[in-house]
Amino acid sequence: MAGQVREPDALDGEAGRDALRNFLEGYFGERPERFEVDKISGGQSNPTYFIDFGDRRMVLRKQPPGKLLPGAHAIDREFRALEALNPVDVPTPRAVLHYRERDVLGTPFYLMDRLDGRVFHDCALPGIAPEERRAIYLGLAEAMAKLHAVQPEKIGLGDFGKPGNYFQRQIARWTRAYNESPSERIPALDRLVEWLPANMPEDDGRVAIAHGDFRLGNMLYHPTEPRVTGILDWELSTLGHPLADLAFACIPWRTTPDQYGGISGLDHAALGIPTEAEFIAHYYEHAVPTAKLLPFHVAFALFRFSVIFLGINDRVRAGNAAGDDAAKLEPLAREMADRAVEAIG
Numbered sequence: 001m002a003g004q005v006r007e008p009d010a011l012d013g014e015a016g017r018d019a020l021r022n023f024l025e026g027y028f029g030e031r032p033e034r035f036e037v038d039k040i041s042g043g044q045s046n047p048t049y050f051i052d053f054g055d056r057r058m059v060l061r062k063q064p065p066g067k068l069l070p071g072a073h074a075i076d077r078e079f080r081a082l083e084a085l086n087p088v089d090v091p092t093p094r095a096v097l098h099y100r101e102r103d104v105l106g107t108p109f110y111l112m113d114r115l116d117g118r119v120f121h122d123c124a125l126p127g128i129a130p131e132e133r134r135a136i137y138l139g140l141a142e143a144m145a146k147l148h149a150v151q152p153e154k155i156g157l158g159d160f161g162k163p164g165n166y167f168q169r170q171i172a173r174w175t176r177a178y179n180e181s182p183s184e185r186i187p188a189l190d191r192l193v194e195w196l197p198a199n200m201p202e203d204d205g206r207v208a209i210a211h212g213d214f215r216l217g218n219m220l221y222h223p224t225e226p227r228v229t230g231i232l233d234w235e236l237s238t239l240g241h242p243l244a245d246l247a248f249a250c251i252p253w254r255t256t257p258d259q260y261g262g263i264s265g266l267d268h269a270a271l272g273i274p275t276e277a278e279f280i281a282h283y284y285e286h287a288v289p290t291a292k293l294l295p296f297h298v299a300f301a302l303f304r305f306s307v308i309f310l311g312i313n314d315r316v317r318a319g320n321a322a323g324d325d326a327a328k329l330e331p332l333a334r335e336m337a338d339r340a341v342e343a344i345g
Contacts, residue, residue, distance in 0.1 A: 009047050009065055010105040011037055020060075023104045024053050027097065045235055046075055050114060058096060062109035076100070077160075078234040079110040081209070084155045090146050091228050093220075115230045117220040123252040123261045130272025135226035137274050138282050140216060143228035144249060145286035148208040148242035161239030163207045167300060170244070171196050174307045181310050182317070188337035189310075192303045195344060196296070204291050212236025214245040216252070217261075242290050246283055247297035250276055251305060254298065254339050260332055295343050302340035309333040 010016030021035050032054025040048045040059075051058045061075055076098065083095040096111040125133045152158050162169065175193050211218075213236050220230035253276035255262025268275055274282070280293055310333040 009062075010107075011047065011049055011060070011062070012039070016105055019104050020051075021053075023099070024051075028053070028056070030054055045233075046078075051111065057114040058111045059093065059114050060109055060111050062105055063107035065106055074235055075108055075110055077237060079112075080160070081157070081234040081237045082112060084157050084160075085147075085150070085209075088150055088155060090150060091143055091220075091230050093230050093232070115220055117223055117229050119217065119220055119232075121217045121261065123216050123263045124257065124266060124271065125273070130270070132226050133272040134274055136216075136221065137279055139221070139227045140219060140249065141279055141283040142286050143219065143231060144211075144214055144242075144245055145283055145288075147211060147214075147231065148245070148290070149288050150209055152207065152209055152239055157209060157239070160209065160237075163239055164205060165203050166207075166210070166239075166241040166244065167200050167296075168197070168203070170240070170304065171200070171300065174304050177311060178307045181307075181314055183310055183313055183333075186306070186310075186334050186337050188334065188341045189303070189306060192299065192306075192337065192340055196300055196303060199296050199344070201291075201294060201296060206241055206290065207239055208242045210238055210240030210242065210244050212238060212240070212245070212248075214249050242287070243293055243297045244301065246280065246290075246293055247301035248305070250280065250293075250298060251301060251336075251339075253279075254302065254343065255335070259335050259339075260329075295345065299340045299343040302336050302343060306333045306336035306340065309336060 011020065017035075017037050020037070024035075025031050030053075034052055034054050036050075036052040038050040040050060045064075046061050047064055048062075049060045051060050061078060063075055079095055079098040082092050083098075085092045086094055093115050094113040096113060098108070098110040100108045102108065120128075120136065125136060128136065152160055178189055178193065211231065211234065213233055214231075218231065218233045219228045220232060221227065222229050252262045252264075254264060256264050257266070263271075263273060266273070284290065309329055313330045313333060316330070
């Protein structure tokens with residue numbers, strides 16, 4: 001209900017940290033003097049922490065406490081994707097361990113290596129030179145192309161999702177999530193629920209590993225170079241169509257700075273940021289052959305993002321949102337839906 005206090009996470013307290021330390025000592029067979037836990041701010045889903053255990057520098061991701069929707073907060077899928085991708089030419093942190101039980105921290109969790117680098121949460125990239133801004137965006141397109149070039153069955157992810165008819169299944173999934181939301185109806189979403197199935201392109205059979213949240217804020221960049229060294233936050237990953245990720249990565253060009261840090265309305269040439277068309281063209285230059293990005297794909301990406309924000313708002317009401325600023329995101333569901341309607345003209 002509105003105003004309910006979110007249940008504290010086990011790692012926010014001394015008992016949970018002691019339990020984790022005991023677990024790690026048993027797992028690694030070490031009892032180092034150094035043990036530090038630092039919560040990473042931001043994010044609306046799975047609580048995330050930096051863990052220093054002796055010389056080991058790791059990141060812990062776990063499910064949030066409280067009652068969860070079926071299939072939500074799928075850290076098992078995150079870990080499986082990371083572990084499978086580690087040996088191939090896709091920038092990912094090394095997967096360390098996945099603990100499925102609840103006896104240590106109250107929820108399952110996993111650990112991955114902590115990489116040094118930069119995360120850019122503001123798509124305008126303040127404080128960055130114009131020529132590096134451009135290279136950062138082009139590096140984003142190149143990392144996405146590397147991911148989509150991987151054949152899932154060759155790295156053990158052939159059953160990571162249902163192949164084929166990706167957009168049909170995704171539209172049904174997010175429509176169901178919208179219909180089950182206790183929030184008020186959104187006219188733009190109602191329109192999209194009808195328009196998207198009626199205007200879906202014919203399935204071309206292309207299957208790739210779809211990250212599901214491929215955006216600048218989920219990339220770790222080299223400390224001094226404009227290249228991606230780690231793709232983060234794999235919670236929504238599945239077998240899907242590469243154009244879903246490409247369209248999602250284009251959302252900043254469709255939204256304003258006060259709409260989750262978009263870049264619409266900014267002087268891209270002065271900032272050094274490529275246009276949306278240039279970004280898309282750079283992806284296609286590095287990607288395996290892929291169909292053309294259509295207004296349908298962009299509208300779908302914004303529709304899906306809108307329903308995700310609606311779900312965050314619902315979790316705020318239930319007192320189970322992971323980010324402290326989650327309540328500020330309520331208007332974004334309507335704004336993203338409006339941008340989706342604009343995309344279809």
